[in-house]
Amino acid sequence: MSRRTAAGAILSIKKLSSTLSLSSWVTIGVVLSVLITTASVLALVDQFTRSYARHEAEARLNQLAWQMQDALDRSMGERYSDVKLLSQRPSIRQAKDPERMRAVFNELQRNVPNYAWIGFATPDGNVLAAANGLLEGQSVEQRPWFQKGQKDFFVGDYHPAVLLEKKLPVMSDPWRFVDIATPIMGPDGQFQGVLGVHLSWTWARDLAKKLLNPANDRYDVEIMIVRDDGTVLLGPRELEEKKISIDSFKASLRLPSGSMRELGEDGQHYLTGFARTGLNSEYTEMKWSVLVRQREQIAMSGFKDLERQVLFVGCIVGLLLMALAFFMTRRLVAPMNALSAALERRATGDHSAEIPIVSTYYEIQLLSTTLSTMVQREENYLREVRSLNEGLEQRVEDRTRRLHETAIALQQALDNQRENQIRLEESETELRAILQNAHDAFIAIDEDGMVLEWNRQAEQLLGWAHKEAVGKELAELIIPFEQRELHRRGMTHFLNTGEGVVINNRIEINALRRDGKELPIEMTVGYVRRRAGHLFIAFLHDITERQAFRNSLQEMALTDILTGLPNRRAFTEKLPEAMARAMREPQQMGLLFMDIDGFKGINDKYGHVAGDELLVKFAERLIDAVREVDTVARLAGDEFTVILERLHSPADAMGVAEKILVSMRRPFVLTAATVSVSSSIGVAIYEPSRHTDQDALVAQADKAMYAAKRAGKNRVEWNTEESPV
Numbered sequence: 001m002s003r004r005t006a007a008g009a010i011l012s013i014k015k016l017s018s019t020l021s022l023s024s025w026v027t028i029g030v031v032l033s034v035l036i037t038t039a040s041v042l043a044l045v046d047q048f049t050r051s052y053a054r055h056e057a058e059a060r061l062n063q064l065a066w067q068m069q070d071a072l073d074r075s076m077g078e079r080y081s082d083v084k085l086l087s088q089r090p091s092i093r094q095a096k097d098p099e100r101m102r103a104v105f106n107e108l109q110r111n112v113p114n115y116a117w118i119g120f121a122t123p124d125g126n127v128l129a130a131a132n133g134l135l136e137g138q139s140v141e142q143r144p145w146f147q148k149g150q151k152d153f154f155v156g157d158y159h160p161a162v163l164l165e166k167k168l169p170v171m172s173d174p175w176r177f178v179d180i181a182t183p184i185m186g187p188d189g190q191f192q193g194v195l196g197v198h199l200s201w202t203w204a205r206d207l208a209k210k211l212l213n214p215a216n217d218r219y220d221v222e223i224m225i226v227r228d229d230g231t232v233l234l235g236p237r238e239l240e241e242k243k244i245s246i247d248s249f250k251a252s253l254r255l256p257s258g259s260m261r262e263l264g265e266d267g268q269h270y271l272t273g274f275a276r277t278g279l280n281s282e283y284t285e286m287k288w289s290v291l292v293r294q295r296e297q298i299a300m301s302g303f304k305d306l307e308r309q310v311l312f313v314g315c316i317v318g319l320l321l322m323a324l325a326f327f328m329t330r331r332l333v334a335p336m337n338a339l340s341a342a343l344e345r346r347a348t349g350d351h352s353a354e355i356p357i358v359s360t361y362y363e364i365q366l367l368s369t370t371l372s373t374m375v376q377r378e379e380n381y382l383r384e385v386r387s388l389n390e391g392l393e394q395r396v397e398d399r400t401r402r403l404h405e406t407a408i409a410l411q412q413a414l415d416n417q418r419e420n421q422i423r424l425e426e427s428e429t430e431l432r433a434i435l436q437n438a439h440d441a442f443i444a445i446d447e448d449g450m451v452l453e454w455n456r457q458a459e460q461l462l463g464w465a466h467k468e469a470v471g472k473e474l475a476e477l478i479i480p481f482e483q484r485e486l487h488r489r490g491m492t493h494f495l496n497t498g499e500g501v502v503i504n505n506r507i508e509i510n511a512l513r514r515d516g517k518e519l520p521i522e523m524t525v526g527y528v529r530r531r532a533g534h535l536f537i538a539f540l541h542d543i544t545e546r547q548a549f550r551n552s553l554q555e556m557a558l559t560d561i562l563t564g565l566p567n568r569r570a571f572t573e574k575l576p577e578a579m580a581r582a583m584r585e586p587q588q589m590g591l592l593f594m595d596i597d598g599f600k601g602i603n604d605k606y607g608h609v610a611g612d613e614l615l616v617k618f619a620e621r622l623i624d625a626v627r628e629v630d631t632v633a634r635l636a637g638d639e640f641t642v643i644l645e646r647l648h649s650p651a652d653a654m655g656v657a658e659k660i661l662v663s664m665r666r667p668f669v670l671t672a673a674t675v676s677v678s679s680s681i682g683v684a685i686y687e688p689s690r691h692t693d694q695d696a697l698v699a700q701a702d703k704a705m706y707a708a709k710r711a712g713k714n715r716v717e718w719n720t721e722e723s724p725v
């Protein structure tokens with residue numbers, strides 16, 4: 001069976017199993033069991049019968065082989081006796097009278113026609129007398145029977161005729177002989193010659209025919225006589241004098257008799273019985289295998305008839321048993337069918353179907369009673385459930401209605417929320433557009449300082465593109481390196497305490513651009529507290545121009561317009577700075593206060609323009625007279641101050657003052673005239689260890705200058721309180 005067919009069969013069985021009832025399965029099972037049992041018994045009987053029949057046939061053939069062997073042995077014994085008796089006859093022993101000898105031979109041949117030749121040869125090998133005078137006078141000296149017969153009784157194996165073939169009458173089969181010879185001793189004990197007998201092979205054929213005649217007609221039995229070299233001496237014509245090597249022949253060489261099934265030389269199966277001749281005779285040369293065989297088909301033909309009969313009867317009995325099993329099973333399962341039919345009807349909704357109470361046998365009665373009780377209980381239970389269901393349905397309906405109302409309310413809330421969401425998104429979009437196009441740069445960062453928003457103006461102002469800036473820390477982008485730590489600390493402080501100087505204030509700082517340059521900006525930072533983290537927003541704009549303007553204003557405020565020197569305001573800023581430096585180093589510092597002597601007269605005489613020109617040139621000489629680290633300022637009118645830093649001693653200040661005096665005594669070439677003036681200088685020394693304050697120092701210098709004025713002008717005066725010398 002192929003795999004496909006097997007799979008199909010399994011599928012069919014599966015389909016069948018889902019549709020057949022239990023009763024059908026029981027019926028099929030019982031019928032199949034009977035079928036299998038009957039088939040098994042028939043197979044066993046067939047096997048046993050076949051074995052028995054073959055054994056019987058083999059035994060019969062073995063019997064025939066034994067009979068043939070026995071006939072051959074007995075017949076040969078008789079021939080042996082014939083020759084022995086003949087050799088004892090006086091006429092033969094004397095061997096004097098060929099006539100008498102021939103008469104004796106002729107008589108024996110008449111009695112035993114299978115003696116093809118009987119004769120006597122003298123010691124020189126010439127035939128003296130023979131039946132019918134055959135070969136008389138001819139030499140048989142070379143014939144084996146003559147040579148071996150001179151010494152002892154001799155029986156020669158089957159052989160073709162040599163000298164006699166042409167002397168004997170022609171037959172359908174060529175002449176074949178078995179030779180018997182014996183030495184003839186005279187009454188005086190002298191060797192007279194050899195008595196020889198040629199037993200025609202027809203002898204063996206006749207024995208076989210006699211044995212087989214009745215059997216051969218009916219059963220086609222073959223008898224074979226086989227020499228030890230495998231040559232068939234007697235048997236089917238086509239095998240005679242040919243060699244065979246079938247199993248039965250080989251077995252006969254080992255065993256005295258037996259039987260077997262074998263493959264013949266023609267490819268047919270045979271049953272063969274075999275036996276061995278000459279086992280108990282005196283003449284050892286006559287040991288042949290007798291094989292009696294019959295084609296197996298013919299030998300077993302009787303069994304075949306019996307087999308057909310057994311099968312026929314077996315099938316009839318099997319069918320009867322199956323029918324009986326079928327009816328018995330149907331009867332047994334009928335109550336089950338009634339029960340299952342009732343259950344089936346109930347299962348399809350027919351509650352009027354009652355469970356039948358069946359009393360066929362105990363088990364089914366118990367089953368039907370139990371089922372009936374169960375069905376009754378189920379009906380009661382269903383009734384209860386149905387009444388419960390009615391109340392339950394009402395409750396489910398109420399709940400469903402309420403659920404429906406809630407769902408509608410929820411849907412409305414969801415719609416509102418969606419609308420709000422859309423509005424919110426629109427507002428966000430608008431806001432984003434405004435911020436994107438704002439005049440100021442807009443930056444938003446989270447609580448970790450990471451950039452969230454970065455508008456177009458921020459890109460232009462700071463050089464970082466939106467996609468570069470978003471996600472990076474603001475400090476890394478725009479805070480100058482030295483202020484980053486401060487910025488981070490400020491943010492942490494604000495997040496921890498809510499306090500910060502930057503938040504909600506307008507501050508000016510330097511921002512770092514992408515190209516590394518610093519840019520003055522004004523920044524306003526706002527803070528938004530959100531549920532998910534904090535948000536800082538900042539607006540920035542460039543104040544480079546404003547700062548330049550402011551610087552120039554400041555510059556102007558601190559510079560004397562006429563001379564370009566720092567003015568009083570600048571002086572009051574620079575003096576404390578210089579004092580602080582002196583304190584740090586520490587070193588002494590000198591402050592000179594000076595006034596042009598008689599300046600009012602220049603003004604009056606040559607005019608204010610000439611006065612201004614003098615002031616300018618005076619300032620130039622003053623700058624030339626001091627070092628770069630020193631600061632020259634014009635306080636007002638013709639009053640000037642010089643801050644002298646890094647003095648080794650107060651005398652240094654004195655020296656500078658003297659040098660200035662000398663410089664100012666030279667005439668000033670003005671446009672209007674060349675004039676000569678002098679100046680009065682007051683000197684105060686700042687000693688860090690004395691902690692003199694700014695105002696006191698200025699007052700000392702001023703006081704000293706007035707002292708110089710009072711002392712006659714054109715001189716230098718120390719402050720009167722503490723002389724450096």
Ligand SMILES: Nc1nc2c(ncn2[C@@H]2O[C@H](COP(=O)(O)OP(=O)(O)OP(=O)(O)O)[C@@H](O)[C@H]2O)c(=O)[nH]1
Nearest residue numbers: 596597598599600601603607608609611612637638
């Ligand atoms: N040309 C000119 N004159 C000024 C300027 N500022 C003040 N003055 C005048 O300078 C004069 C200063 O006068 P004083 O220092 O008091 O007079 P003085 O002649 O120098 O007297 P002594 O200082 O005592 O020698 C006043 O007449 C002021 O009007 C200025 O910017 N230019």
